[in-house]
Amino acid sequence: MGDHSRLLDLTSILQAHVATIHNHLLSTNQPEPSFSIKTPDPDFTGIEPTRFAALEALTDLRDLLSTPRELLLNFHETDYVSRHALDRWNIYACVPVGSTRTYAEIASQASKPLQPLRRIIRHAMSQRIFCEPQPGVVAHTPASRLLAENKNVRDYYGIKTEEIWPACVRVADAVEKWGSSDAQGEGLGRERSGYMLAHGRSMQETLDADEGKHARYDSAMSAGFDWAGLGKAVVVDVGGGLGMVSKCLAKKFPELEFVVEDQRVVLADAVVEDEAIRDRVRFLEHDFFAPQPIEGAEVYFFRRVMVEWGDDRAAEMLRALVPALKKGSRVLIEDVCTPAPGTLGIWQERRYRCSDLLAMTLGAGNREREGWGRMFELAGPGFEYKGATLVKGSDGILVEALWRGR
Numbered sequence: 001m002g003d004h005s006r007l008l009d010l011t012s013i014l015q016a017h018v019a020t021i022h023n024h025l026l027s028t029n030q031p032e033p034s035f036s037i038k039t040p041d042p043d044f045t046g047i048e049p050t051r052f053a054a055l056e057a058l059t060d061l062r063d064l065l066s067t068p069r070e071l072l073l074n075f076h077e078t079d080y081v082s083r084h085a086l087d088r089w090n091i092y093a094c095v096p097v098g099s100t101r102t103y104a105e106i107a108s109q110a111s112k113p114l115q116p117l118r119r120i121i122r123h124a125m126s127q128r129i130f131c132e133p134q135p136g137v138v139a140h141t142p143a144s145r146l147l148a149e150n151k152n153v154r155d156y157y158g159i160k161t162e163e164i165w166p167a168c169v170r171v172a173d174a175v176e177k178w179g180s181s182d183a184q185g186e187g188l189g190r191e192r193s194g195y196m197l198a199h200g201r202s203m204q205e206t207l208d209a210d211e212g213k214h215a216r217y218d219s220a221m222s223a224g225f226d227w228a229g230l231g232k233a234v235v236v237d238v239g240g241g242l243g244m245v246s247k248c249l250a251k252k253f254p255e256l257e258f259v260v261e262d263q264r265v266v267l268a269d270a271v272v273e274d275e276a277i278r279d280r281v282r283f284l285e286h287d288f289f290a291p292q293p294i295e296g297a298e299v300y301f302f303r304r305v306m307v308e309w310g311d312d313r314a315a316e317m318l319r320a321l322v323p324a325l326k327k328g329s330r331v332l333i334e335d336v337c338t339p340a341p342g343t344l345g346i347w348q349e350r351r352y353r354c355s356d357l358l359a360m361t362l363g364a365g366n367r368e369r370e371g372w373g374r375m376f377e378l379a380g381p382g383f384e385y386k387g388a389t390l391v392k393g394s395d396g397i398l399v400e401a402l403w404r405g406r
């Protein structure tokens, strides 16, 4: 080994980044992060690139310090077992936040056998979900408290474990059975997915058949977004679900008006709770393959909609807008994008690859940055494709086109 050491380099990088994060916490009067619910959740606003770089260095360092055998063992087939069981039995609610419960008390409240429940909760503890402050006693950690208190996050994990996880193990079967499409950006299609093999129907059909699941899915969709602002405009939020994004934007930008369009079964649960924005957010039942009813809006916005469809169907959605568009109307798409391999560090690359395979499990496509222009070409003349920008710090991409007219 020469003088130069990658391990020591990574350690220095890590140390420098952690020092910057430490100073940020000090200068914003925040305590050090901890696994205790007594510590407030850290606010890393303004320091995200440094935090990401630290996590990249940490991931490289951990992987380099692992043997190949240990690298293989970093991912476990049992990772979701405890989350699945705890979600299904709603164990998060059995422990009051700020208090403790014994395993016996939890088992009795949940009507589940003590021994397996204890093993399952201790597995979750190894993922920092719950902790055992004294032998036999369970308390919340920040992660389990989040699951106990935030319905959107709990629904998100509920769907992951109950619906998606069984579908993941059928992805290879689906590819073997139905073959893959060679067209870029295309998935196998909802009817030919791992999800279809696991559940006997597509995710959309599951949701349509079960209003409870639909509500859960829509709530799960509200678990976080990242979007840049617009000037004064009417925004049509096509396939906008319960309007979570529109409502957030309406609060932030008082000059914006929103029409949230979705299917009837989704909109049945849609409400604008906040009186301050009630006159600027309305809901409209609309099938996005049918001609667009809201004419002359400044923005037609598709958030996380087209990822579920291949290019041909996405082009159909665009063509359905045409009768309503005025010159200069913008089509804005915020969606997921897979960066070209090797352009990011391994920590981020893993996140993107996981989200790509999740889309594949559901039979959906996923597009690399260049792929987002194709559906505008397929939609026909009149659209001027302006380009696609990666949204920093997320798996998102913002795609923009203008209607120039025919």
Ligand SMILES: C[S@@+](CC[C@H](N)C(=O)[O-])C[C@H]1O[C@@H](n2cnc3c(N)ncnc32)[C@H](O)[C@@H]1O
Pocket (backbone or CB within 6 Å): 221, 222, 238, 239, 240, 241, 242, 244, 245, 261, 262, 263, 266, 286, 287, 288, 289, 302, 303, 304, 305
């Ligand atoms: C992945 S969710 C995205 C929801 C929302 N835009 C967001 O970002 O949170 C896809 C949405 O498309 C809606 N959708 C699916 N098929 C549709 C159709 N034919 N017409 C209108 N909306 C549809 C679903 O009900 C769901 O709300």
